[in-house]
């Protein structure tokens with residue numbers, strides 16, 4: 001069932017702009033409507049101005065009208081799974097209601113999905129909107 005996410009993330013990864021790190025990343029989100037939104041990392045000669053694949057995918061989801069991340073797949077070329085960075089975990093959390101119900105797949109373009117976990121495993125102690133009002 002995650003094959004569609006894998007294909008979308010792989011296609012996005014192939015378009016990444018990563019001439020400085022040569023670390024090409026793709027991400028694909030399935031939203032609450034079942035629609036898929038993909039993105040890639042986009043680096044910049046002024047290094048901190050670049051951004052990760054996950055916010056690219058989030059941006060596409062928001063523009064398309066999606067508001068909830070239901071399932072996520074991140075793809076990278078490294079031997080070890082490309083784990084979403086800390087900042088991206090926080091960015092994704094903004095669009096997740098129940099972290100235990102969101103599945104996260106980590107994949108490699110040739111090896112396929114190499115690890116699957118929940119978002120709660122990935123980011124167990126969160127700072128989200130609820131903390132602002134507690």
Ligand code: THU
Nearest residue numbers: 021023025041052053083084085
């Ligand atoms: N990168 C992502 O796109 N997502 C992550 O969660 C980890 C890191 C990108 C950012 C940068 O372009 C490259 O990988 C090397 O850090």
